[in-house]
Amino acid sequence: MTDYLEHKVKTKVEKFVKAAFKILFAIVAVIIFALLLGYGIMWLWNWLMPGIFGLKTIDYWQAVGMLVLAKILFGGLGNHSSKKSKGKKSGRCRTTKQNSLKSNFSKWKHYEKFWEEEGQEAYSKYVERIKEDN
Structure with a gap:
């Protein structure tokens, strides 16, 4: 002891x-x-x-x-804080929305496949709908 x-x-x-x-x-x-x-x-x-x-x-x-x-x-x-320290400080105060986006990032791995299969067609329909509204 x-x-x-x-x-x-x-x-x-x-x-x-x-x-x-x-x-x-x-x-x-x-x-x-x-x-x-x-x-x-x-x-x-x-x-x-x-x-x-x-x-x-x-x-x-x-x-x-x-x-x-x-x-x-x-x-x-004077005291000039760097971008690194600003990033560290802002990282402490993340909102729940930012945290949920980070945790749901795995959903984005299918984005390219979706765009190839359905995205172009959906985008074309969206543009036509906007043109009709104007």
Whole structure:
């Protein structure tokens, strides 16, 4: 019994340490990414804008400020969910009609045979009936 308890405690501690490490790594990665992005914006501005438009060069903090301003104005670098995640979310809320169509899909295996035997004739009758009504 004590071995079981030790194992449970050990796995919980390991999970906590792994989660803490992941959070710490994410924070460090975000800080490094922000630093690099700020330097990238500064480098691009100082390389392009003075030569093209005759504007003055900017320092690092001005570049970071421009990034923040662009985020506020345009909403860039935000949370853009992919089509995969949208599909997963919508799959949870299926209606009973959608579920019944999925479960009755086996009926469609006879569709081609029906169309070859009866479909063309039934379609022709349908078109004639519509023409008569108009």
